[in-house]
Amino acid sequence: xxxxxxxxxxxxxxxxxxxxxxxxxxxxxxxxxxxxxxxxxxxxxxxxxxxxxxxxxxxxxxxxxxxxxxxxxxxxxxxxxxxxxxxxxxxxxxxxxxxxxxxxxxxxxxxxxxxxxxxxxxxxxxxxxxxxxxxxx
Amino acid sequence: xxxxxxxxxxxxxxxxxxxxxxxxxxxxxxxxxxxxxxxxxxxxxxxxxxxxxxxxxxxxxxxxxxxxxxxxxxxxxxxxxxxxxxxxxxxxxxxx
Amino acid sequence: xxxxxxxxxxxxxxxxxxxxxxxxxxxxxxxxxxxxxxxxxxxxxxxxxxxxxxxxxxxxxxxxxxxxxxxxxxxxxxxxxxxxxxxxxxxxxxxxxxxxxxxxxxxxxxxxxxxxxxxxxxxxxxxxxxxxxxxxxxxxxxxxxxxxxxxxxxxxxxxxxxxxxxxxxxxxxxxxxxxxxxxxxxxxxxxxxxxxxxxxxxxxxxxxxxxxxxxxxxxxxxxxxxxxxxxxxxxxxxxxxxxxxxxxxxxxxxxxxxxxxxxxxxxxxxxxxxxxxxxxxxxxxxxxxxxxxxxxxxxxxxxxxxxxxxxxxxxxxxxxxxxxxxxxxxxxxxxxxxxxxxxxxxxxxxxxxxxxxxxxxxxxxxxxxxxxxxxxxxxxxxxxxxxxxxxxxxxxxxxxxxxxxxxxxxxxxxxxxxxxxxxxxxxxxxxxxxxxxxxxxxxxxxxxxxxxxxxxxxxxxxxxxxxxxxxxxxxxxxxxxxxxxxxxxxxxxxxxxxxx
Numbered sequence: 113x114x115x116x117x118x119x120x121x122x123x124x125x126x127x128x129x130x131x132x133x134x135x136x137x138x139x140x141x142x143x144x145x146x147x148x149x150x151x152x153x154x155x156x157x158x159x160x161x162x163x164x165x166x167x168x169x170x171x172x173x174x175x176x177x178x179x180x181x182x183x184x185x186x187x188x189x190x191x192x193x194x195x196x197x198x199x200x201x202x203x204x205x206x207x208x209x210x211x212x213x214x215x216x217x218x219x220x221x222x223x224x225x226x227x228x229x230x231x232x233x234x235x236x237x238x239x240x241x242x243x244x245x246x247x248x249x
Numbered sequence: 250x251x252x253x254x255x256x257x258x259x260x261x262x263x264x265x266x267x268x269x270x271x272x273x274x275x276x277x278x279x280x281x282x283x284x285x286x287x288x289x290x291x292x293x294x295x296x297x298x299x300x301x302x303x304x305x306x307x308x309x310x311x312x313x314x315x316x317x318x319x320x321x322x323x324x325x326x327x328x329x330x331x332x333x334x335x336x337x338x339x340x341x342x343x344x345x
Numbered sequence: 346x347x348x349x350x351x352x353x354x355x356x357x358x359x360x361x362x363x364x365x366x367x368x369x370x371x372x373x374x375x376x377x378x379x380x381x382x383x384x385x386x387x388x389x390x391x392x393x394x395x396x397x398x399x400x401x402x403x404x405x406x407x408x409x410x411x412x413x414x415x416x417x418x419x420x421x422x423x424x425x426x427x428x429x430x431x432x433x434x435x436x437x438x439x440x441x442x443x444x445x446x447x448x449x450x451x452x453x454x455x456x457x458x459x460x461x462x463x464x465x466x467x468x469x470x471x472x473x474x475x476x477x478x479x480x481x482x483x484x485x486x487x488x489x490x491x492x493x494x495x496x497x498x499x500x501x502x503x504x505x506x507x508x509x510x511x512x513x514x515x516x517x518x519x520x521x522x523x524x525x526x527x528x529x530x531x532x533x534x535x536x537x538x539x540x541x542x543x544x545x546x547x548x549x550x551x552x553x554x555x556x557x558x559x560x561x562x563x564x565x566x567x568x569x570x571x572x573x574x575x576x577x578x579x580x581x582x583x584x585x586x587x588x589x590x591x592x593x594x595x596x597x598x599x600x601x602x603x604x605x606x607x608x609x610x611x612x613x614x615x616x617x618x619x620x621x622x623x624x625x626x627x628x629x630x631x632x633x634x635x636x637x638x639x640x641x642x643x644x645x646x647x648x649x650x651x652x653x654x655x656x657x658x659x660x661x662x663x664x665x666x667x668x669x670x671x672x673x674x675x676x677x678x679x680x681x682x683x684x685x686x687x688x689x690x691x692x693x694x695x696x697x698x699x700x701x702x703x704x705x706x707x708x709x710x711x712x713x714x715x716x717x718x719x720x721x722x723x724x725x726x727x728x729x730x731x732x733x734x735x736x737x738x739x740x741x742x743x744x745x746x747x748x749x750x751x752x753x754x755x756x757x758x759x760x761x762x763x764x765x766x767x768x769x770x771x772x773x774x775x776x777x778x779x780x781x782x783x784x785x786x787x788x789x790x791x792x793x794x795x796x797x798x799x800x801x802x803x804x805x806x807x808x809x810x811x812x813x814x815x816x817x818x819x820x821x822x823x824x825x826x827x828x829x830x831x832x833x834x835x836x837x838x839x840x841x842x843x844x845x
Contacts, residue, residue, distance in 0.1 A: 120279045127269040131262050137512050139258035146508075150515050157519055157526070164530050167287055168280030174307035176299045188299070190292040191282045196307040197291045198529075200316055201479055203308075204323045205522065208486045211330035215490055216511045218334040219497045222504035235505060272527060272555030289533025289543075290414050318408045318417045322471070322483035325359060329464050329487055332366065333494025336457035 122163045129156035143223065143230045147216050154209040161202045165195035174199070347397055350390040351406035351419040354429060355471055357386040362463035369456025380440050380459040387470060388433035395426035399835050405476065413476070414539040420476035424679065424840035427832075428473040428602050431683055432595055435690050436466040442694055442814040443587035445701050445807075450585045451498060462591060464491040469599050478525045478535050478611075481603065482518065485567070488599075489514050492592050496584040506579035513576040517566030520559045521603075527556030537611055545613060548620050557616070560607050561623060568600035568660055571634035578641075578653040586697035589649070594690040597656060598682045601663045605678070608667060609842050618670055628668035632762050634661030639769040648706050651773065652692050655732070658766055659685045665759055666747045672845040674750020679837045680829060681743035684731070687825065688740060691728040691818040695721055698807035698815060711780040716802040720812055722781050724819035729774035731822050734767045739825035 117124050129152055136149025174196040176188060220230065227235050277284035298310040312320055361383030369376045397404065403422035407413065421429070440462060451458050468488025472481050493514070497507035529535060531552040532543045547553050562573070569577040581593045608617050617623040638658030645651040663685070666678025696706065698721050704710050715722040731738030734745075744767060751759035806812060825832070 120273055120276060122279065123273050123276060124270075127266055127273070130269065131266045134265055134516070135258055135262045137516060138261060139255050143508060146512055150512060153516070153519060157522055160523070161526050161529075163279065164284075164286045164526065165291075166280045167282040169282060171282065174295065176295075176305045176307065188296055190287075190295050193295050193307065195287045195291040196294055196298075196311050197535075198286070199308050200311045200319070203312060204319050204479075204483060207323045208326050208483070211326045211490055212486070212511065212515055214330045215333045215337075215493050216508065218337045219493070219504045219508045219511065222337060222497060223508060226501075226504065239502060239505075268555055268558055272551055275551035276530060284530070285533040286530050287533070290535070291533065293415060314409065315411050315416050316479075319480055319483055321359075322480065322487060325362075325464065325467070326483065326486050326490060328363065329461070329490045329494070332457055332460050332464070333490060333497075336454055336461060336494050337497050339454070339457075 122159065126156045126160045126163065129153075129159065141232045143220055143232060147213065147220070150216070151209065151213060154205070154212075158202050158205060158209075161198040161205070165198035167191060167194055347393055348406075350394045350397070351421055351474060352408070353390045354387045354394065354433075354474060355419075355467060357390070358383055358463045358467040358470070362460050362467060365460040365463060366456050369459070373453075373455050376455045376459045377440070377444055380463060381437065383463060384433070384437045384440055384466065387466070388430070388437055391426070391429035391433045391470075394421050395430050395836070397421075398423055398426045414534050414536045417480050418476040418536060418538075419474050420538070421474060422840070423836045424602070424605065425473045427679070427683065427836050427840070428599070429470055431686055432466065432469050432473065432599070435594060435686060436462070436469075436591070438690070438694075438814040438817060439587065439591040442590060442697065442811050444810045446585065446587035446590075446697055446811075449701060450587070454498075458495070458587075461491040461495050464488075465495070465591060465595075469595050472599050473602060476537050478528065478537060478540070479522075482522050482525060485518055485521065485603075488596065489518060489567075492596065495588040495592065496580050499583040499585045499588065501583070502579060503583040506576070506583045510576040510580045513566060513573075517563045517573075520563030520566070522563075524556045524558075524560035524563060527552045527559065531556070537606070541611055541613075544611070548616055554621060557607075557612065557621065557623070561604070561627075564600050564604045564607065565630075568597050568604065568664075569657055570630060570660055570664055571637050571657060572630075574634070574657050574660075577657065578650055581653045581656070582647070582650045586693075586700055590690065590693040590697050593653070593656065593693055594686045597660055598663075598686045601660065601667075601678075601682055604664070605667060605675075609675070614670060614842055614844055624668045624670050627664050628756065628759060631661040631665035631668060632759060634658060634664070635762050635766045639766050642773055643769065646707050646709075648708060648711075648777065649693075649696050652689065652696065655692075655770070655773070656689055658769075659689070662744075662747060662763070662766075665763070666750055669750045669754040669756060669759065670845075671750055671753045672841055673746045673753055675841045675845065676833055676837050677743050677746030677748075677750050679840055680746060680833065683832075684739040684743045684822075684825060684829075687818060687822050688728055688731050691724065691815065691822060692732075694811070694815045694818060695725050695728070698811045701811065702805060702807060708777055708780055711777050712784045713802055714781045717805045718807060719804065721807055721815060724815045725781075726778060727819045727822055729778060731826075732774055733771040737823060737826040739822050739829060742826055742829040 133149045133153030133156060137146050137153060140146050140149060171192055171194050174193040224230055227238050229235060294307055294311055298307045299305055302310040302314045304310040365376055365379060368379055398421055406419040408417045447455055447458050465488050468484045471484030475481055493507055493511050497504050528540060531547055531550055532540055534540050566573045581589045635658045638654050638661060642651045642654035645654060663678045663681050666674045666681060700706060731740035734741045748760055748763050
């Protein structure tokens with residue numbers, strides 16, 4: 113069993129990370145914690161994709177070294193370089209996740225300005241009964 | 250109400266986790282150079298990219314040339330986020 | 346020129362969006378004419394592309410000149426051509442309609458609004474046009490992010506509704522991305538056509554099953570399929586008028602498009618029938634969605650919120666048409682995507698016009714509205730008739746095909762649900778029409794406003810920029826009905842897989 117897990121341990125880590133993130137997004141009542149959960153969730157996907165591109169047996173970063181373009185092409189062996197495509201996709205996905213976090217933070221600022229709290233339960237209480245609203249200072 | 254909510258999230262999380270673990274079983278061995286992902290499309294990038302795009306860094310070559318329109322979309326995402334934040338956070342223009 | 350149409354459809358609104366803030370920086374009032382001009386280009390190009398597809402079949406466009414599995418390919422076939430025209434037309438009408446609403450709700454932020462509107466259209470068109478799974482994700486995020494920004498600017502509860510939408514929408518998009526990852530891991534490709542050729546040998550791989558499950562869940566979240574609809578009513582109800590008009594009809598329909606693409610182009614239809622019983626599960630989810638959406642809609646007094654629950658039921662219609670897995674069912678589903686987009690668009694246009702004129706959105710506010718806003722209410726009656734499925738309005742025809750599909754599949758519960766849902770729609774809309782047309786003058790029925798028994802009701806119609814899109818949409822709804830036979834013959838029948 114342990115060997116079974118260890119053979120693909122990074123996929124197991126990604127599953128655990130994703131479950132943590134998903135739980136934080138759905139179960140936590142503090143909005144910032146939800147946002148942090150969202151980041152963990154997206155990070156786990158990045159780990160998953162990057163794990164796909166790994167090649168064991170001496171493969172290195174996909175930068176062709178040592179010769180200019182045009183000649184010496186026969187020297188390149190596919191097994192010597194990691195799969196570049198997942199890295200490319202994840203560069204895009206990282207940017208997307210940053211952008212989403214940014215917009216989410218902007219809405220959090222709006223929420224805080226309006227209710228002076230980021231606890232979902234308190235916000236729901238204020239929306240149900242505006243008199244429970246506590247002004248700051 | 251609160252416990253009910255936590256229960257739903259636990260159920261969803263455990264279902265997702267079970268599905269993910271179910272999927273692990275059939276995955277090719279980690280780091281296998283001959284797995285489909287490493288064998289179908291990407292070898293051509295490694296073999297050709299330097300010659301066709303004159304870039305030693307294959308990730309850059311794929312990012313900016315082969316899949317350049319993904320990157321255009323990526324920049325657009327950043328632009329969208331910037332405009333969204335401005336739209337939300339700027340005080341109403343005109344009358345200060 | 347026509348060879349470049351696929352690129353033009355995306356690049357024109359994208360470039361337009363980049364330039365809008367620069368133009369709006371100095372000349373704020375130029376933003377709207379600029380956006381209208383830009384939006385006319387993709388409408389023209391999409392129309393040309395659809396005609397090209399009808400004439401000579403599907404065609405592709407290799408971006409950057411790289412051959413498909415290595416580069417990104419734009420692919421236009423009958424289904425995506427139809428969706429492109431739909432998105433471009435609704436986007437243009439929504440931009441025409443936006444002027445009064447924007448100057449009321451979003452004063453001083455016109456450049457940002459029109460930029461985000463153009464980006465939204467770019468994202469939705471990109472999802473439809475691209476033939477690459479990861480590219481779909483990127484465009485999905487463009488349209489989602491612009492949607493988040495636009496919706497959060499709405500009324501009191503909007504930021505909270507948007508935050509929930511961001512969290513749930515990100516789960517949806519990430520699940521989609523995860524599905525892409527699993528398929529990539531199993532095949533090594535991201536191109537839909539390439540994958541469709543490789544996948545049939547791998548149908549029993551657990552990776553493919555998990556990937557398919559995440560695809561479906563992610564798309565169902567974006568589509569608002571019950572029970573994953575929780576973000577939808579709040580987000581679309583609290584959004585500013587012009588925004589819900591733009592996003593509500595399109596976002597769910599484009600998600601439904603992705604679902605049809607995955608189930609019928611990426612996978613063979615028998616994958617969802619025999620390998621995993623997805624079709625059956627989706628069908629019963631659709632039944633629950635239609636029932637719950639109908640009941641919740643009946644319980645609402647705020648008409649905008651009522652329409653969002655009707656949307657949940659309508660999503661159920663489309664999914665039901667997909668799930669029965671036969672020719673009339675899928676024809677009905679695709680036809681209903683078009684019809685329902687027009688009907689929901691019409692409803693939100695009318696709600697926007699009514700709110701702009703300062704009337705409330707509660708049902709009792711509709712009292713005698715036919716005298717104040719005769720044209721708007723006439724359009725409302727047309728949309729309502731279409732919603733209830735009364736010919737010649739277009740709603741009848743798609744429902745006819747959907748019911749035919751359920752009968753062919755011998756799913757009697759589905760047929761009964763569809764019929765009952767039409768009755769529920771009839772109740773929903775006739776109680777509003779009754780209020781507007783038949784209630785006695787002076788508000789006697791509710792007893793408020795008794796002082797002005799003799800009040801003369803002046804006609805106070807919505808401004809032309811709102812009224813014109815409303816009337817055009819109403820006309821389209823009527824025209825689409827008799828035309829649906831032609832649309833099916835020219836377009837939709839080619840979008841249905843030949844195996845049916």
